[in-house]
Amino acid sequence: MGQVRFRSARTPRLRPATHLEEIVRERKARKPRPAEFPSILSSMRLALYEPDIPQNAGALLRLGACLGVPVDIIEPCGFLLDDRRLRRAGMDYLDRVDMTRHRSWRAYQAALQGRLVLLTTSGDTPYVEFSYRPDDNLLVGRESAGAPQEVHDRATARVAIPLRPGLRSLNVALAAAMVLGEALRQTDQFPVGRKGENQRT
Numbered sequence: 001m002g003q004v005r006f007r008s009a010r011t012p013r014l015r016p017a018t019h020l021e022e023i024v025r026e027r028k029a030r031k032p033r034p035a036e037f038p039s040i041l042s043s044m045r046l047a048l049y050e051p052d053i054p055q056n057a058g059a060l061l062r063l064g065a066c067l068g069v070p071v072d073i074i075e076p077c078g079f080l081l082d083d084r085r086l087r088r089a090g091m092d093y094l095d096r097v098d099m100t101r102h103r104s105w106r107a108y109q110a111a112l113q114g115r116l117v118l119l120t121t122s123g124d125t126p127y128v129e130f131s132y133r134p135d136d137n138l139l140v141g142r143e144s145a146g147a148p149q150e151v152h153d154r155a156t157a158r159v160a161i162p163l164r165p166g167l168r169s170l171n172v173a174l175a176a177a178m179v180l181g182e183a184l185r186q187t188d189q190f191p192v193g194r195k196g197e198n199q200r201t
């Protein structure tokens, strides 16, 4: 039986007006959990730096739920975590994601384990040429402004998805999906293996 694990690093479990955890608890209480839901999680993690568009955050949480990749949210966010647009994008997948909220970039760094791989349009390494490790942390920037220089400097690596000349960037959720797909493929961490068996328990 799978487990929903919501953790909040160094923050109170509930903060005023951020009720996502409450919503998840209510849903779990209402709905019997499917017995077949596997508790498979990768050691690779996806992190969102100060996300500012709730629909994208919802899509990324859904991505994390479906691929079994824990998601770190680095606050402040440009919306409340109970935003209806986030819930609409994340749908009922929100109660299947392993999500950790970090009060600040500083708090996130204190909790960080493994390498930090930043997805950035100014990256010096094409994302398919980078060698990922199973416990890497893939970090995406804000939809409006990317990630600041301090974050670029802290990252072990800065990877880019090559785009056609003159075009600026991809939607953050699409960029994350592309790089996460490559990183999981390289490290053999998709939830179900080629032989149709769960590879991690």
Ligand SMILES: C[S@@+](CC[C@H](N)C(=O)[O-])C[C@H]1O[C@@H](n2cnc3c(N)ncnc32)[C@H](O)[C@@H]1O
Binding pocket: 118, 119, 120, 121, 123, 139, 140, 141, 142, 143, 144, 145, 146, 147, 159, 160, 161, 162, 163, 168, 169, 170, 171, 172, 173, 175, 176
């Ligand atoms: C819409 S983009 C940010 C645009 C921002 N004006 C900038 O130049 O960084 C939001 C995030 O998506 C990711 N992203 C988008 N396109 C990307 C690309 N071609 N390569 C790597 N990351 C990309 C990055 O993490 C970026 O911070």
